[in-house]
Amino acid sequence: MARFRYQKKDGEFAAAFASMKDPIAFAGTAAITEAGDIVKRQGRQDIAAAGFSRRWQNALRVNIYPRRKQSMNAAALIYHNIQYAGVFEEGATITGKPRLWLPLPSVPKRVGRQKMTPALYIKSIGPLVSIERPGKPPLLAGKIAINRRGSKTGKVSLSALKRGGAGAPSTLVPLFVGIDRVNIRDRFSIREITERAAARLGDLYLKHLNPDG
Structure with missing residues (x-):
């Protein structure tokens, strides 16, 4: 071995x-x-x-x-x-407290680098007016400057909204719509x-x- x-x-x-x-x-x-x-x-x-x-x-x-x-x-x-x-x-359902306020398509998306919200609008531009619509979602409207003929000065722009909020001749324009909840798929x-x-x-x-x- x-x-x-x-x-x-x-x-x-x-x-x-x-x-x-x-x-x-x-x-x-x-x-x-x-x-x-x-x-x-x-x-x-x-x-x-x-x-x-x-x-x-x-x-x-x-x-x-x-x-x-x-x-x-x-x-x-x-x-x-x-x-x-x-x-x-994952998808989610987001509910408001009591409402979610979503900007309408015509609203400027940002103020500076910040995303447009009702709170930011009030802080940086001016007050918002609540518009209740029976059977329809409520709106928040802001003041937008008007021209001498009494009509809006073109599209909804930050400059026109700021002039309206600062006291220039103005008219109300819807900016946000209120919903109870949004479902995100x-x-x-x-x-x-x-x-x-x-x-x-x-x-x-x-x-x-x-x-x-």
Whole structure:
């Protein structure tokens, strides 16, 4: 009977393990990175297909951890920079207290960098007048400057509203409509896209572990 004896050398096992660890860490990090890129690309396409702007598309982000390092424990954080974006992933019903006041299409969308709301309008432009309509949603109206003939000066603009709010000859123009609630349907599929990318991690790992295979 033949006998074999192995005598380890100091540091040999650690060196052997390290030689295995490096390609595993590379493949794991590369797989997570590629899956994250898939989610970001397809997710932004999904947001675009739902009719949202470039700003909304680019607000979908993917961060890979640890940053700028290869690790067997690499992970991807997928998030949207706009905090309420999840409403369009899940759908929701938003109720007013007691009403939601939505700007009419003709209303200027912003005052400076802030989104137009009744509170912002009152603070920066002037008072609003409530108009009750039996059987119909109520309105909030503001004062808009009129010309010498007594008619509105073109479209509803911030400058005309500010002149009317400041005391210039004016007439009332509806700006906001009040509703009890609004139902928002789900319009994004980011979770589904993420799950599909996660299901590919095994194949992506093998691809990067053996790039010549």
